[in-house]
Amino acid sequence: MEYRTLGNTDLQLSAITYGAFAIGGNMWGGNEKQDSIASVKASIDNGVTTIDTAPFYGFGLSEELIGEAIKGYDRSRIQLLTKFGLVWDGSNQGKGDYFFDAEEDGKKIPIYKYASKSNVIKEAEESLKRLGTDYIDLLQIHWPDSTTPIHETMEALEQLIQQGKVRAAGVSNYSLAQVQEARQTIHIASNQVAYSMLNRSIEKDLVPYATDNQLGIIAYSPMERGLLTGKYFQDNKLKDNDHRNGYFQQFNLEKVQAFLDAITPMAKDKNASLSQLVLRWTTLQPGISVVLTGARNAEQAVQNARTMDIQLSDGELGFIEQELARL
Template identity: 70%
Template sequence: MEYRKLGQSPLELSAITYGAFAIGGNMWGGNERKDSIAAIHASIDHGVTSLDTAPFYGFGLSEELIGDALVGKNRNKMQILTKFGLVWDGSNEGKGEYFFDATENGKAIPVYKYAAKQNVIKEVEESLKRLKTDYIDLLQLHWPDASTPIDETMEAMQVLIRQGKIRAGGVSNYSLEQVKAAAGTFNLASNQVPYSMLNRSIEQDLLPYTTAHNIGIIAYSPLERGLLSGKYFADATLKSDDHRNDYFGQFNPEKVKALLAALQPLAESKKASLAQLVLRWTSLQQGISVVLAGARTAAQAESNAKAMDITLTADELLFIRQELAKH
């Protein structure tokens, strides 16, 4: 495993960081608690020290599972990354920016983006309890909230740093202009954004800026929720309440299959799976600090961590880029 400094922050994260969205269960067709804990433990056993979660994942369940999984572990050797700013319990009293309706037990639950100072402070206290810890390594705004000035949100994170409740602050899903605004008032550690072989839009403007200004990039959905593993073109099936039934619709399946077919021989030459090759490629792209990889079983977690054992030459990286351009 490689360990990388996150921007100008004091944090050093594992290049493969455990993504805990799926173990929350909601939007992913449920979860198995035993398997989720085993996946976290397997990640740690194979060198993953950084775990990324959010209160919204499973309406608190994902954070609780991480808190339980870390009992008895050396907390000082782990980095907990969580978020704030999505409110689903009505505590925002109608304030903030309506986002979408989530579903739980067949019931629609309105979700709001809400990043006002008092809400940031409140959410962190709740997260600390669920995570069974007294500090968060990286606190991130989950989604931009147009109803709250950016400097107010950044001020809240500065207060939490002074209080010792967080070590660094970042954002997620921020545009270039939003990053510039946040960095103008706060020592911004990172921006967590989607980045994959199929979605490289940040290479146009955001990535050059964050690279030049030493702001970390945490890449999420590098496997496009599993699509780039190739298994959904084989015999894998999705439950009816799995959001990927709709998510996968944005991609051209024939083009994706053609790309994976072109990459398969290279993966085999490395004695690696397609998913491992994709993760390793993502980790090697300029300006990418760490790569999030979700796992719902111990086997998946081990496979993700071992992606960092793959060596890719300059010629092989060029070959991949050429195939991406074709497909």
Template identity: 60%
Template sequence: MEFRKLGASAIEVSAIAFGAWAAGGWMWGSTDRKEAVEAIIAAHREGVTTIDTAPIYGQGVSEEIVGEAIKGMARDQVQLLTKFGMRWDLATPQGTFVMNSQDNNGKDIAIYKFASKASVIKEVEDSLQRLGTDYIDVLQIHWPDVTTPIAETMEAMDLLIQQGKILSAGVSNYTVDQVKEARNTLGIVSNQVPYSMLNRGIEADLVPYALAHDLSIIAYSPMERGLLTGKYFKANAFDEGDHRSGYFAQFDLKKVENFLEEIRPLAEEKRATFAQLVLRWTTLQPAITITLAGARNAKQAVANAQAMQIDLNEAEIDFINRALAKI
């Protein structure tokens, strides 16, 4: 595994991190807690020391699973990244309405983006309890909350840093302008955003800014929620409640399939799966410090971690990029 410094912080993270959204089950067709715990432990054995989760992932379930998985690990050998600002438990609606949904038990919930100072502090206390730890390595606002001034949210995280409850602060899904505004109040170290072979929009503005200003980019959905694994081109591939049945509709699936077939010889030469080749390519892109990879079981988690064993030279990366340019 390769380890990298996160922004201007002293925190070192694994280049591939365990993304624990699917572990929470919500929007992924439920979860098997035992398998999810085993997946995190297996990833850690392969050198994946960084775990990214959030309260909204299963309405606390994902954080609980992470907390269970790390019980046998030395706390200074794991970096916990979690989030705040997606509330499903508000007694009085506040913030920006996102969606009506159902939790893992089928109960109706209403989700709001909300990041007031008091809300941030409450969420962190809840997360610490679910994770079974007394500090969080990197706390991130999950989505921008237009109803709360950015400065107020950053001040809340600054207070938590002073209290030792978090070591550093990051953001997620922020534009460059929002990052700049946040940094007027607090030295945030990272921005977690979607980035993949099929979604490279951040290369126009966020990547140059990150490179110039010591900001780490945490790439989520690098495999486009499984599409780039090549497993989901057949019909009826998803369990009930799995959001991907609709998510994949935004892509020209035939073009994606053709792209994967074009890079198949390279994957075979490297003795790698499509997923491993995609992950390794992502880790080598400018400004990408962490590449998040989810796994539903130990086998998938190990395979994700072993993507870092693949060596890609400039000519091979150029070959992949030329194939991508066609789609």
């Protein structure tokens, strides 16, 4: 495994970082508790020491599973990254930005983006309890909240850092302008954003800024929620409550399948899966600090960790770029 310094901090994160959205179950067709816990343990045992989660993932369940999974490990060897700012329990009393309706047990649950100072402090305390720890390595706002001044949210993060409950502050899904505004209050370490072979929009402005200003970029959805594994084209049956039924329709699926067919021989030549090849490409892109990838069981976790064993030459990277240009 390769470990990388995040932005302007002393945090050393594993280049492949465990993304814990799916083990929360909601929007992913459910989960299996023991498999989820085993996937976290297998990740740590194979060098993936950084775990990224959020209260929204399973309405607290993802954080609870992680807290259970890391018991018995040396906490100093593990980096816990979590978030705040998506409220589903009505505690925001109607304040904040309405986001969307999630579903749980057939019921619609309104989700709001809400990042007032009091809510940041409240959510941080709840996350610490669920994770079973006394500090969070990186605490990030999950989505921008237009109803709360950015400086107010950042002041709350600064307070938590001063109290020793948080080691570093980050943002997620922030535009470059929002990053720059946040940095007027606190020197945030990172921005967690969507980035993949099919979505490279951050290369226009965020990546150049990040490389020039010690800002880490945490890339999420590098596999486009499983589309780039190729499995969808082999058996495209998803559960009715799986959000990917709609998500995948934004892409030209015929072209995506052709691209995957083109790079499959390279993956086979390296005795790697398509997933591993795609992830390795992502870790090698300029400005990308670490790459998030999920695992539903121990086997998937081990395969994710072994991604960093793959070597890609300049010629091979050039071939991939050539094929991506056809999309």
